Amino acid sequence: MSGEEYNRSDNDTLIVTDDREDRYSRLRLISWWEQDVIQSSSVMVVGVGALGNEVAKNLALLGVGRLILVDFDVVEASNLTRSVLFRAHDSGRRKVDVAVERIRELNPDVNVTGLHADINLDVGLGVFRRMNVVVGCLDNREARLSVNRACCRVGVPWVDGGIQELSGAVKVFLPGGACYECGMSEVDYRLMNLRYSCPLLRREDIIMGRVPTVPTVSSIIGGMQAQEAVKLIHGMTDSGGKVYNYSGLAGDFYSVEMPFRKDCMSHETYDNIIELDEGADTLTPKRLMEIDCEQNHGGEPGFVVLDRELVTCLKCPGCGIEREHAVALGKVTEDHARCAECGNLMMPELTHTIHSDDPIAERTFAELGMPPLHILSVRRRTGTAYYELSADSNKIMSSGKIFSEKF
Ligand SMILES: [Zn+2]
Numbered sequence: 001m002s003g004e005e006y007n008r009s010d011n012d013t014l015i016v017t018d019d020r021e022d023r024y025s026r027l028r029l030i031s032w033w034e035q036d037v038i039q040s041s042s043v044m045v046v047g048v049g050a051l052g053n054e055v056a057k058n059l060a061l062l063g064v065g066r067l068i069l070v071d072f073d074v075v076e077a078s079n080l081t082r083s084v085l086f087r088a089h090d091s092g093r094r095k096v097d098v099a100v101e102r103i104r105e106l107n108p109d110v111n112v113t114g115l116h117a118d119i120n121l122d123v124g125l126g127v128f129r130r131m132n133v134v135v136g137c138l139d140n141r142e143a144r145l146s147v148n149r150a151c152c153r154v155g156v157p158w159v160d161g162g163i164q165e166l167s168g169a170v171k172v173f174l175p176g177g178a179c180y181e182c183g184m185s186e187v188d189y190r191l192m193n194l195r196y197s198c199p200l201l202r203r204e205d206i207i208m209g210r211v212p213t214v215p216t217v218s219s220i221i222g223g224m225q226a227q228e229a230v231k232l233i234h235g236m237t238d239s240g241g242k243v244y245n246y247s248g249l250a251g252d253f254y255s256v257e258m259p260f261r262k263d264c265m266s267h268e269t270y271d272n273i274i275e276l277d278e279g280a281d282t283l284t285p286k287r288l289m290e291i292d293c294e295q296n297h298g299g300e301p302g303f304v305v306l307d308r309e310l311v312t313c314l315k316c317p318g319c320g321i322e323r324e325h326a327v328a329l330g331k332v333t334e335d336h337a338r339c340a341e342c343g344n345l346m347m348p349e350l351t352h353t354i355h356s357d358d359p360i361a362e363r364t365f366a367e368l369g370m371p372p373l374h375i376l377s378v379r380r381r382t383g384t385a386y387y388e389l390s391a392d393s394n395k396i397m398s399s400g401k402i403f404s405e406k407f
């Protein structure tokens with residue numbers, strides 16, 4: 001029915017008038033819709049592929065106030081059949097840069113930021129903490145698990161989507177409920193660990209299998225993800241803990257409850273996060289431990305526990321050479337990993353704790369590979385305290401910037 005017909009009164013068609021005729025007037029007609037709430041909400045879309053395009057497009061049309069788009073890929077010709085935001089002449093450009101431009105065209109009201117970043121390593125927990133919802137548009141288990149753990153830690157709901165051929169699934173995860181990892185099987189872990197058979201050179205291993213997908217299914221699943229995000233923004237949580245399965249070939253659509261596992265490793269939460277006037281490029285572990293002592297009224301000193309493995313040293317199995325190399329695992333490049341003497345792949349020594357007398361305690365967290373706006377843990381006998389690098393907030397969350405270089 002066209003708009004004109006809609007206003008005709010010579011039959012029993014409803015006449016709809018709205019004095020607040022604006023961009024969002026048709027959305028406001030929904031009885032429970034709160035455009036102001038949507039406009040003041042923040043959503044992060046992780047992955048700007050086939051699904052991410054659809055989700056970002058829908059959230060922009062709906063007027064979500066702040067959108068953060070994360071992806072480390074560039075546009076390729078094969079993306080064009082499934083990506084409404086990309087054009088042929090965008091080939092070779094960063095997906096986030098192109099998507100940010102197109103989202104601004106679609107709806108200038110939206111404050112959109114692009115992070116050209118690896119979600120497993122480069123996005124600080126403080127970014128997650130500032131979101132109302134996170135939408136995962138990912139194609140691998142590792143990235144889903146990263147998003148899941150981050151969202152669980154800071155208590156943010158997230159919506160996962162997956163597509164293959166004419167089928168897809170949407171999962172809604174709420175803080176404290178069944179999470180992505182609760183549903184992971186031994187096979188899932190095994191497939192993930194296969195990629196870690198060599199602990200270095202992780203990035204190179206994540207050449208994804210190319211999954212056959214079509215734009216119709218990414219529209220359906222991406223549309224549902226955006227819809228679930230909008231419901232969550234409105235405080236509707238009925239979909240939590242459910243997976244919605246869609247089989248396009250059979251024309252089947254059904255939902256099932258997801259399992260909840262009590263001993264799930266993702267269920268650790270960060271409580272009472274303390275915001276510091278420090279950033280990743282100013283704060284050192286040593287200074288953080290001092291701050292923690294002050295917070296703790298000079299009690300027993302604690303030590304930093306990282307949420308990821310840190311390489312402290314590389315050893316060559318061939319010629320025995322050792323080289324200090326303090327950086328987060330996953331940030332080691334092939335150049336660094338090869339022995340300069342014999343060309344062998346060096347073996348890393350790993351840690352995830354830093355004590356105040358460790359030499360690396362005087363490096364900044366940025367030098368150690370921790371992302372801006374991250375949340376760090378200091379453990380002592382009395383418990384664990386959480387500190388956020390909040391001085392980075394302005395850099396990342398300020399309006400309209402594209403962070404490509406930093407990441
Ligand atoms: Zn779980």
Ligand SMILES: [Zn+2]
Pocket residue numbers: 316317318319320321339340341342343344
């Ligand atoms: Zn060597």
